[in-house]
Amino acid sequence: MTELKNDRFLKALLREPVDRTPIWMMRQAGRYLPEYRASRATAGSFMDLCMNADFACEVTMQPLERYPLDAAILFSDILTIPDAMDLGLYFETGEGPKFKKVVRTEADVEALPVVNTARDLSYVTKAVSTIRRELNGRVPLIGFSGSPWTLATYMVEGGSSKDFRHVKAMMYGQPEVMHQMLHKLALSVIDYLNGQIKAGAQAVQIFDTWGGVLSHSAYQEFSLKYMQQIVDGLIREHEGRRVPVILFTKGAGQWLESMANTGCDALGIDWTTDIGGARSRVGDKVALQGNMDPSVLYAKPERIREEVGNILASYGKGTGQIFNLGHGIHQFADPEHAKAFIEAVVELSPQYHK
Amino acid sequence: MTELKNDRFLKALLREPVDRTPIWMMRQAGRYLPEYRASRATAGSFMDLCMNADFACEVTMQPLERYPLDAAILFSDILTIPDAMDLGLYFETGEGPKFKKVVRTEADVEALPVVNTARDLSYVTKAVSTIRRELNGRVPLIGFSGSPWTLATYMVEGGSSKDFRHVKAMMYGQPEVMHQMLHKLALSVIDYLNGQIKAGAQAVQIFDTWGGVLSHSAYQEFSLKYMQQIVDGLIREHEGRRVPVILFTKGAGQWLESMANTGCDALGIDWTTDIGGARSRVGDKVALQGNMDPSVLYAKPERIREEVGNILASYGKGTGQIFNLGHGIHQFADPEHAKAFIEAVVELSPQYHK
Numbered sequence: 001m002t003e004l005k006n007d008r009f010l011k012a013l014l015r016e017p018v019d020r021t022p023i024w025m026m027r028q029a030g031r032y033l034p035e036y037r038a039s040r041a042t043a044g045s046f047m048d049l050c051m052n053a054d055f056a057c058e059v060t061m062q063p064l065e066r067y068p069l070d071a072a073i074l075f076s077d078i079l080t081i082p083d084a085m086d087l088g089l090y091f092e093t094g095e096g097p098k099f100k101k102v103v104r105t106e107a108d109v110e111a112l113p114v115v116n117t118a119r120d121l122s123y124v125t126k127a128v129s130t131i132r133r134e135l136n137g138r139v140p141l142i143g144f145s146g147s148p149w150t151l152a153t154y155m156v157e158g159g160s161s162k163d164f165r166h167v168k169a170m171m172y173g174q175p176e177v178m179h180q181m182l183h184k185l186a187l188s189v190i191d192y193l194n195g196q197i198k199a200g201a202q203a204v205q206i207f208d209t210w211g212g213v214l215s216h217s218a219y220q221e222f223s224l225k226y227m228q229q230i231v232d233g234l235i236r237e238h239e240g241r242r243v244p245v246i247l248f249t250k251g252a253g254q255w256l257e258s259m260a261n262t263g264c265d266a267l268g269i270d271w272t273t274d275i276g277g278a279r280s281r282v283g284d285k286v287a288l289q290g291n292m293d294p295s296v297l298y299a300k301p302e303r304i305r306e307e308v309g310n311i312l313a314s315y316g317k318g319t320g321q322i323f324n325l326g327h328g329i330h331q332f333a334d335p336e337h338a339k340a341f342i343e344a345v346v347e348l349s350p351q352y353h354k
Numbered sequence: 355m356t357e358l359k360n361d362r363f364l365k366a367l368l369r370e371p372v373d374r375t376p377i378w379m380m381r382q383a384g385r386y387l388p389e390y391r392a393s394r395a396t397a398g399s400f401m402d403l404c405m406n407a408d409f410a411c412e413v414t415m416q417p418l419e420r421y422p423l424d425a426a427i428l429f430s431d432i433l434t435i436p437d438a439m440d441l442g443l444y445f446e447t448g449e450g451p452k453f454k455k456v457v458r459t460e461a462d463v464e465a466l467p468v469v470n471t472a473r474d475l476s477y478v479t480k481a482v483s484t485i486r487r488e489l490n491g492r493v494p495l496i497g498f499s500g501s502p503w504t505l506a507t508y509m510v511e512g513g514s515s516k517d518f519r520h521v522k523a524m525m526y527g528q529p530e531v532m533h534q535m536l537h538k539l540a541l542s543v544i545d546y547l548n549g550q551i552k553a554g555a556q557a558v559q560i561f562d563t564w565g566g567v568l569s570h571s572a573y574q575e576f577s578l579k580y581m582q583q584i585v586d587g588l589i590r591e592h593e594g595r596r597v598p599v600i601l602f603t604k605g606a607g608q609w610l611e612s613m614a615n616t617g618c619d620a621l622g623i624d625w626t627t628d629i630g631g632a633r634s635r636v637g638d639k640v641a642l643q644g645n646m647d648p649s650v651l652y653a654k655p656e657r658i659r660e661e662v663g664n665i666l667a668s669y670g671k672g673t674g675q676i677f678n679l680g681h682g683i684h685q686f687a688d689p690e691h692a693k694a695f696i697e698a699v700v701e702l703s704p705q706y707h708k
Contacts, residue, residue: 163684168649172657215625215647215680217664254607254627271569273608293569295522303526310571326569330517 002137004202009070010140013203013244013266013287015320021312021349022070023342024142026268027328028063029075033335035062046091047083050076056127057134064139066335067342071139071203074131074196076124078146078207081188082155084120085112098159103152104166106174109181115188117195124192125199132200143201145193147208147249148185148230149223152178164213171222178222186226190233197235197243205246205268206230212251219255228262246289250327253278260285271326276314288315289322292341297325297333301340308344317352356491358556363424364494367557367598367620367641369674375666375703376424377696378496381682382417383429387689389416400445401437404430410481411488418493420689421696425493425557428485428550430478432500432561435542436509438474439466452513457506458520460528463535469542471549478546479553486554497555499547501562501603502539502584503577506532518567525576532576540580544587551589551597559600559622560584566605573609582616600643604681607632614639625680630668642669643676646695651679651687655694662698671706 004010009022030036039059043049050056056075064072079097083089088100103109115121132141146154154160156167171178193204211223227247236243247259248268259267260282267286269278271293278288296307308323315321323345329338358364363376384390393413397403404410410429418426433451437443442454457463469475486495500508508514510521525532547558565577581601590597601613602622613621614636621640623632625647632642650661662677669675677699683692 164649165652165684165686168647169652172650172653212626216628216631218647219626251605251626272566272573272605274570277570293522293572295518296526298519298523299526330519332519 004140005137006070006139009322010203010241010244012319012322013246013289014242015284015287017319018353019350020353021321021323021345023323023345024069024071024073025063025325025329025338025342026073028067028069028073029059030329031331032329032333032338033062033066046077047089050080050127051123053123053127053130057130060127060131061134067339068346069139069342071142072131072135073142073205074124074128074144074201076127076144078144078150078209079154080121080124081115081145081185081192082151084115085155085188087155096160097154099155102158102166103155103181104170106177106180109177109184112181112184114184115191117191121192121195125195128196128199128201140202141200142203142205143193143196144205144207145189145196147206147211147223148182148189148226149214150208150210151185151189152181153210153213155181164210171218182222182226183229186229186233189230193230194233194235197238201243202239202241203244203246204234205248208247208249208252211249216254219249219252220258223249224255224258224262227259227264231262231264244287248289256282266322268324269326274314275311275321276316279315279320284320287320287322289324291324291326294325294327294330294333297329297337297341299337301337304337304340305344305348308341309348312345312349312352315352319353321352323349358494359491360424360493363676364557364595364598366673366676367600367643368596369638369641371673371707373704373707375675375677375699375706377677377699378423378425378427379417379679379683379692379696380427382421382423382427383413384683385685386683386687386692387416387420400431401443404434404481405477407477407481407484411484414481414485415488421693422700423493423696425496426485426489427496427559428478428482428498428555430481430498432498432504432563433508434475434478435469435499435539435546436505438469439509439542441509450514451508453509456512456520457509457535458524460531460534463531463538466535466538468538469545471546475546475549479549482550482553482555494556495554496557496559497547497550498559498561499543499550501560501565501577502536502543502580503568504562504564505539505543506535507564507567509535518564525572536576536580537583540583540587543584547584548587548589551592555597556593556595557598557600558588559602562601562603562606565603570608573603573606574612577603578609578612578616581613581618585616585618598641602643610636620676622678623680628668629665629675630670633669633674638674641674641676643678645678645680648679648681648684648687651683651691651695653691655691658691658694659698659702662695663702666699666703666706669706673707675706677703 244265253273269290598619607627623644
């Protein structure tokens with residue numbers, strides 16, 4: 001494999017010294033970019049983009065052409081696993097993801113297969129190897145998956161939800177059925193992420209978008225437990241280098257200590273958590289990735305720069321920080337404001353690494 | 355005024371000794387009750403129910419007839435203030451509240467009046483005095499309002515929102531305009547809650563449903579600051595008794611210390627926070643109200659009882675706890691399960707007060 005020219009991101013994830021704070025943005029290849037919208041118009045649907053390795057590679061590279069980012073992230077969706085379980089993922093304009101089949105009963109759960117990545121999701125591993133080749137060592141490539149709990153919410157609800165009625169009814173009413181489902185999902189995620197690592201992903205992130213809707217104790221039992229199982233089952237070293245694992249539960253600011261105890265390398269945090277406070281809580285156990293509110297990009301560049309400065313100052317000196325937004329960049333964000341954001345991190349962060 | 359026969363709720367709010375943990379449920383007069391749906395069908399729209407003191411009184415009393423609750427809460431909506439500001443509140447089936455006019459510019463904010471409760475919201479104070487008369491000292495009556503920040507989200511977005519795009523754009527892009535709006539709202543809420551207190555509300559709760567979508571620092575500046583202003587401006591003693599103030603920000607588990615410092619009497623907490631952990635953080639500054647996930651009511655009565663036991667044990671011995679759900683009861687909750695929930699609190703809590 002080609003030598004990695006910029007390993008700032010991988011180093012910071014392992015809390016090794018860096019020259020400045022690395023930065024990437026969740027959903028950095030997305031609708032806010034006109035070139036993405038053009039590719040999407042050519043490819044067809046969102047899933048057509050994901051399933052074609054050349055298109056997925058094309059859009060993955062787009063933000064790197066515009067901005068001095070320190071990582072690329074595989075262009076894909078968090079719901080590829082339930083789609084591979086034959087639930088029929090589809091997207092309706094302005095409505096978010098939906099599934100043709102829902103999983104609501106014990107029989108539904110028993111019928112669910114564990115995903116075999118090589119057989120069912122080769123379009124993803126093909127995209128990973130294509131992107132890796134195209135990157136040619138420029139920056140590392142991040143692979144990812146949804147967390148078991150988050151995948152389960154979509155599978156049980158049949159799509160997005162406001163109150164998580166059905167999935168919580170299953171969790172509180174038939175906990176053993178819920179556990180069976182989450183176990184199958186954890187095994188699938190392990191196989192899926194290891195497939196991505198073998199294909200060339202140099203770090204992986206688990207997106208637990210909906211862990212934060214759970215109670216303190218339910219989070220431990222129904223979300224974190226299965227992320228722990230995944231962390232334990234992943235390939236942690238590949239191509240002679242450690243493959244860092246990032247756990248990101250949105251809304252988990254109160255549970256960082258238990259997340260840090262899973263043996264992952266880094267935690268993604270959202271903007272509700274003060275990053276300096278988080279650092280003092282997790283100590284040197286993990287690196288921290290985040291955490292500017294994506295809505296700050298609606299402000300003027302001076303205000304964006306000020307917010308970047310605040311977050312850098314809150315984290316303080318030393319390595320272990322990866323700058324990011326606290327969630328995916330909004331589709332209505334101005335690409336010029338994203339540029340101001342990224343440049344502010346590049347310009348303001350070196351003083352914290354001297 | 356008639357003597358109060360059950361003051362367990364008011365005493366616990368002030369951390370005075372009680373015989374058992376008091377309980378009420380947010381949205382206890384609501385769609386999960388068949389008798390509520392019948393009243394609603396007779397009255398017409400949701401706002402017709404709110405605006406007619408007799409109907410509002412009728413539905414307020416309904417849960418008290420079914421369950422051994424320790425408080426009644428005024429039947430009304432959190433959006434009466436922006437409606438009184440002439441923004442045209444309306445409800446579309448299954449869509450949540452909407453406004454005919456939105457507030458997006460400096461001129462829009464300048465045009466907003468401060469609400470005069472006696473003139474603009476007398477239907478609310480009339481409902482309060484009607485309910486108070488009907489209660490006849492049975493349990494205390496809670497008045498309430500939305501928080502300035504939460505009201506502002508609806509006024510700027512024109513209804514519910516998933517990403518709070520417009521209100522956050524205003525907050526980060528034109529902070530001085532946002533502050534002007536929030537100040538007008540705070541003055542309106544003070545006048546409104548004082549009007550409810552003078553009409554007979556014996557405790558008040560400020561619902562900050564959307565404070566939890568803010569960053570740590572934005573929460574302090576744009577939400578908590580204005581709740582502080584309200585706490586400072588409220589009538590704190592009436593009819594020879596302290597009128598306790600409860601602050602409830604959904605998703606604020608990380609910010610409880612600063613909320614407790616406002617001089618309020620109690621904090622409402624949602625289910626993501628462990629109540630025992632919260633107690634050790636706020637000490638004896640405030641009482642704590644909450645915090646079972648409303649979705650636990652989808653489980654069987656034994657499981658509901660177990661969860662009640664867990665929450666009581668987590669809080670531990672002594673006064674200062676008010677049992678509640680962590681958010682409003684869901685419309686699909688089974689009234690028999692609500693009964694099991696309330697009875698579990700009545701039966702399991704006395705041992706913590708010996």
